Amino acid sequence: MFYGAAIALFACFALALIRAFAGPSVFDRVLALNMIGTKTILLIAVLGFATDRYDFIDIALVYAVLNLIGTVALLRFLTADKEAS
Amino acid sequence: MIGLLAALAAIAVAVAFMRDLLVVAMLSSIFSFACCALFVLFDAPDVAFTEACIGAGVSTVLTLAALRLTGRQERRSGRPATAIAAMVATVCGLALVYGSLDLPRFGDPRAPANGHVAPHYLTRSEGEIGIPNVVTSVLGSYRGYDTLGETVVVFTAALGVLLLIGGAQARPGKRGEAPARADRDVVLRAIATLFVPMTLFLAPYVQFHGAYSPGGGFQAGAILGGALILYGLVFGVERLNRLVPEAVLRVIATLGVLTYGGTGLVTLALGKGFLDYDAFGTRPVGQQIGLTVIELGVFMTVGAVMTLLFQRFAGRGEA
């Protein structure tokens, strides 16, 4: 059951990756990146359960907090870029 | 697992060919996520933890800050790729693959890495050092010398950046460079007001829990740096500079390395070898004292360095 959820999450990962490659605008790519980040959180939690190692949840917690930083940095860069040009 | 490896290969190829560096930065971030998931699959939580801390927050931010200084598009180099260069690269790649065929199978108990010292660490660590997390005991005590080297490397990276990218005393740039301004969005400010203290609490938790679960000095330092970077991103680099001035951070980074090396000197002075924690008392108490002190040193250096790098990078570049 856990591996089924992990496969579903990984499928989401792959589909978002396609969007990240293909996205016509840069915002599509950022969206894909954001989704991959949140799915990684879930994937790590599920894999932790699947392998009976519950320490991985700390990793998921850290990712949940730090994912915000990456997205905010990316967006500050983007708007600064547009405003300058 | 094969899927993740294939995704990694695809990302690597795309990164090499894409011209828009911003997309490259984002793809590198995705690469980091995939690596972290892979490490989790390989049952290596400490490595996954470090990859998460550094890749998710700090690495992406610093790449983007560097992009602000260099510009977004990669300049096409004048000379076309020659056939000889391609051949050399292919031959080297094939040689590496051929060499890797000789590596032991994944998880082979008879592999040299698992043969000599590893059983000693795994069986005796509980008795000699007394903490459940063997990775931390190997990192801090059995291989403490290597970790000192790593900490010095982090510190040297900071030195390089401080020398190359000018700080407050540098001449103003040609293109009207200005430090990153604050964001006026209410939602971001509110959420950051919530998140920064929470992350600041997370850092000591990871630091002190590193003995019992994946964690430790590096990860905690990266998390602390991440918290301060979030503050600087949302409220402006100038406020961050006033909160933690660069001079203070430089002192803290240096103190971290000195704490680590100083511990070694103290053990020398007490009559034992360099970084031999038996000088602090009988095992396991002496070992634990030594471990706590050096982890603190690593934490100080890594946290201060991350914030310093962000301050320097974000202090310049177009507004």
Added chain:
Amino acid sequence: MSAGEILDLARRLLGEGLLGLGALAVLVGAIGLLRLPDFYTRAHAGGVTDTAGAISMLTGLALLAPDPLVSLKLLIVLAVSLFASPTSCHALARAAFRSGHRPALHGNRLPPAAPGE
């Protein structure tokens, strides 16, 4: 079966059911990310995975956890995620809008660009 066993069975069934539901939500959102026509609609798809998917999966996992501390940690992850994901989505949509990106309306009539914020 005793009361404890019934409760345990219910907990397991509910947990696994929520997990499956979450996996389904994540898949639906991912397909939406690829097939929807416009950036703003794709942002909605992303939001589905972040809320329905994350809530179902993390609550399901919390129910299946062997230890209350693990459940608590999972719920903390969920709480943090519920704060962070909408913020990212909001910041993203705002950045897109301020950069001039406009939603594609029916009949390809784009609204006039809003005066700068």
